[in-house]
Amino acid sequence: MRRVTTLAAAGIAAALAITATACGASSTQSGSSSTSSSSASGGLKIGIAYDVGGRGDHSFNDSAGRGLDKAIKDFGGTAKELTALNTDTESDREQRLSDLATAGYNPVVAVGFAYANAVQAEAAKFPNTTFGIVDSVVPGKNVDSMTFATPDSSYLAGVAAALKSKTGHIGFIGGVDNELIKGFQAGFQQGVKATKPGDVVSAQYLSTGSDLSGFSSPDEGKAAAEGMLSRGIDVIYSAAGSSGTGSIEAVHDHPGAWAIGVDSDQYQEPGLAQYKSSILTSAVKNVDVSVYDLIKSVKNGKPLTGNNTYGLADGGVSLATSGGFINDIEPQLQAVEQKIINGQIKVSSQP
Amino acid sequence: MKKFAKIDKERLLLGIAAPVLAVVAAFVVTSLVLLATGKEPFQAFQIMASYGLKSDSQVYILNKATTYYLAGLAVAIGFRMNLFNIGVDGQYRLAAFFAAVVGGMVNLPGILEIPLIVIVSMLVGAMWAGIAGLLKVTRGVSEVIATIMLNSIATAIIAYLLQPGMLANLNSNTNSVQTTLLPKSGWFFTLTPNPAAGPIEGFIVVALLAGVGYWFVLSRTRFGFDLRTVGQSESAAEASGVNVKRMIVTSMLISGAVAGLVGMPALLNEAHQYSTEFPTGIGFTGIAVALLGRNHPVGIAIGALLWGFLDRTSNWLEFNGYDKEIVGVIQGVIVLSVVIAYEVVRRYGVGRQQRRVGEQLAAAARAQGQQQEVAA
Numbered sequence: 001m002r003r004v005t006t007l008a009a010a011g012i013a014a015a016l017a018i019t020a021t022a023c024g025a026s027s028t029q030s031g032s033s034s035t036s037s038s039s040a041s042g043g044l045k046i047g048i049a050y051d052v053g054g055r056g057d058h059s060f061n062d063s064a065g066r067g068l069d070k071a072i073k074d075f076g077g078t079a080k081e082l083t084a085l086n087t088d089t090e091s092d093r094e095q096r097l098s099d100l101a102t103a104g105y106n107p108v109v110a111v112g113f114a115y116a117n118a119v120q121a122e123a124a125k126f127p128n129t130t131f132g133i134v135d136s137v138v139p140g141k142n143v144d145s146m147t148f149a150t151p152d153s154s155y156l157a158g159v160a161a162a163l164k165s166k167t168g169h170i171g172f173i174g175g176v177d178n179e180l181i182k183g184f185q186a187g188f189q190q191g192v193k194a195t196k197p198g199d200v201v202s203a204q205y206l207s208t209g210s211d212l213s214g215f216s217s218p219d220e221g222k223a224a225a226e227g228m229l230s231r232g233i234d235v236i237y238s239a240a241g242s243s244g245t246g247s248i249e250a251v252h253d254h255p256g257a258w259a260i261g262v263d264s265d266q267y268q269e270p271g272l273a274q275y276k277s278s279i280l281t282s283a284v285k286n287v288d289v290s291v292y293d294l295i296k297s298v299k300n301g302k303p304l305t306g307n308n309t310y311g312l313a314d315g316g317v318s319l320a321t322s323g324g325f326i327n328d329i330e331p332q333l334q335a336v337e338q339k340i341i342n343g344q345i346k347v348s349s350q351p
Numbered sequence: 352m353k354k355f356a357k358i359d360k361e362r363l364l365l366g367i368a369a370p371v372l373a374v375v376a377a378f379v380v381t382s383l384v385l386l387a388t389g390k391e392p393f394q395a396f397q398i399m400a401s402y403g404l405k406s407d408s409q410v411y412i413l414n415k416a417t418t419y420y421l422a423g424l425a426v427a428i429g430f431r432m433n434l435f436n437i438g439v440d441g442q443y444r445l446a447a448f449f450a451a452v453v454g455g456m457v458n459l460p461g462i463l464e465i466p467l468i469v470i471v472s473m474l475v476g477a478m479w480a481g482i483a484g485l486l487k488v489t490r491g492v493s494e495v496i497a498t499i500m501l502n503s504i505a506t507a508i509i510a511y512l513l514q515p516g517m518l519a520n521l522n523s524n525t526n527s528v529q530t531t532l533l534p535k536s537g538w539f540f541t542l543t544p545n546p547a548a549g550p551i552e553g554f555i556v557v558a559l560l561a562g563v564g565y566w567f568v569l570s571r572t573r574f575g576f577d578l579r580t581v582g583q584s585e586s587a588a589e590a591s592g593v594n595v596k597r598m599i600v601t602s603m604l605i606s607g608a609v610a611g612l613v614g615m616p617a618l619l620n621e622a623h624q625y626s627t628e629f630p631t632g633i634g635f636t637g638i639a640v641a642l643l644g645r646n647h648p649v650g651i652a653i654g655a656l657l658w659g660f661l662d663r664t665s666n667w668l669e670f671n672g673y674d675k676e677i678v679g680v681i682q683g684v685i686v687l688s689v690v691i692a693y694e695v696v697r698r699y700g701v702g703r704q705q706r707r708v709g710e711q712l713a714a715a716a717r718a719q720g721q722q723q724e725v726a727a
Contacts, residue, residue: 086630087636103670114628116527117622
């Protein structure tokens with residue numbers, strides 16, 4: 001056993017030796033040369049750090065990706081796309097942004113509020129790089145905070161649901177019970193109640209807290225929707241990432257019932273084409289517009305900064321009309337939308 | 352005495368052979384996967400090596416390894432007793448959450464504040480693991496099932512309490528729900544030998560002490576002897592007067608208390624609060640690290656450093672156009688091949704031992720035969 005102690009001592013000594021000297025160059029030092037070379041070439045280099053799930057989530061991250069794709073098509077340039085993991089610590093997120101900024105990517109777009117603290121820290125270290133953050137407000141002269149008035153679009157979805165429901169019983173399925181999704185529920189409920197005070201809204205969340213599986217479990221979305229449908233609910237609004245596709249599928253099996261989509265215009269989603277006759281409308285959140293705007297502003301040499309809220313007025317959030325299922329109630333919806341824009345209707349973000 | 356040293360060396364070699372074999376196998380399999388996807392494997396490994404040795408990478412790896420080491424120790428304590436504590440994940444999250452809540456409520460001098468937070472965390476972790484221990488000895492519930500379920504329950508409890516108006520606040524700017532920030536006195540010290548590389552989290556010292564403590568308790572105390580005996584044979588331990596039930600509960604409590612330390616680097620050294628972004632899943636990494644390290648305090652450290660290295664380089668691989676999932680493949684193959692390699696090496700060792708014993712017996716028989724001849 002003495003051997004073990006000597007080994008342990010040797011191991012610890014080696015570890016300490018490494019830390020004491022922290023030998024060699026740091027990755028940021030060696031990267032600085034590539035920064036200058038890239039800016040010399042003049043092409044737009046866009047760095048984007050996705051939230052957990054990354055590209056292919058049919059929802060939030062994909063929407064940001066669409067904005068990036070469009071920008072590259074219009075302005076040229078290259079992109080570097082990195083993705084978060086559930087085991088990420090603050091230092092992982094900071095590293096991801098710092099790797100991008102060090103390599104000369106500008107702007108660096110962070111998708112999702114989990115990056116808020118990391119953006120604040122890195123924006124201070126890289127004052128010449130423009131950072132973007134979705135769903136969060138972060139101070140900093142070189143930060144574009146992109147937030148969305150999703151309760152407002154959910155309110156409109158609630159109005160549409162109330163007008164279309166025959167049973168007066170309406171369902172809301174949330175992916176994960178975080179503050180952002182609760183805002184969807186709050187706006188939706190308020191919209192229903194304001195239109196038909198007697199209607200009942202039942203809300204259900206697929207997972208809680210740090211368990212983010214509710215955003216990516218179509219089977220659970222389907223089960224939740226089937227439960228609601230069997231209780232006489234005939235309009236279901238799902239703000240649940242890809243779980244919402246399961247809910248839409250379940251609704252499609254019940255003639256006369258309607259599904260309301262979220263984030264993207266889900267009527268137009270190729271993957272959902274066979275169910276589109278049941279998709280009443282979608283509460284669209286145009287993350288792509290905000291990402292595109294930011295890239296464009298950097299390209300034009302006037303980077304967007306500060307808090308940029310995307311609302312109903314500028315089309316940052318909206319109620320999709322494709323399919324024509326809500327054409328008959330369009331005048332009512334437009335009146336409500338106008339009132340929200342005017343401030344006559346105050347939409348709450350707390351259910 | 353000389354003979355003992357020789358056997359020890361052989362055992363050590365055999366002990367090291369398995370993890371080394373596993374890591375080599377992992378690199379071979381990964382190379383094949385990379386080749387199959389049309390990428391050059393050696394370049395990928397070179398990217399990993401050169402980036403992983405940068406000074407800031409070293410700091411990152413040490414910081415990550417601190418957390419993984421503690422998780423590995425927590426799992427290993429159970430392993431040594433044949434208890435599979437899958438619940439380290441739930442234990443450390445629940446523990447860190449309550450520690451963050453208590454730490455945010457009081458503002459004491461650092462010398463009291465930090466121990467208070469750490470002790471709360473260890474107590475909560477121990478309590479949560481203890482539930483599984485109690486269920487096992489009183490109702491015969493497998494600790495595997497109990498701890499898995501306790502993981503989910505911990506997630507639900509945290510989700511319920513981590514809400515504005517409960518034990519947390521909403522940061523309306525960032526949309527993050529978080530506990531009250533710890534007072535500055537509750538922030539653990541950091542070491543910065545090289546400013547360009549960033550600070551090394553001071554909790555590494557606690558992790559090293561925990562490793563020494565683990566080694567000492569297991570190999571130098573009666574309790575450790577009892578624990579290992581129960582792990583090797585419950586009935587033999589029972590027969591020699593060890594209270595097996597009490598050992599099960601005690602070792603679950605200790606395993607949970609160490610699990611309570613797992614979240615501390617993230618809490619005391621990094622975020623200083625528990626939020627919806629608190630890292631999850633480290634308990635499962637701990638299982639892999641403990642397996643790789645063969646429950647040995649030095650082995651676990653090497654496993655933790657390797658995992659930290661792989662984590663660090665996965666980000667850079669993604670940056671260089673490789674799929675970061677390739678690191679997941681490496682980690683997965685390491686865990687699989689560790690299990691296989693142990694079995695292969697164990698069989699080889701047993702076979703060797705049998706041959707040697709056979710030879711010795713034969714030699715003894717020959718010698719005896721000769722003696723008899725001489726006597727005749």
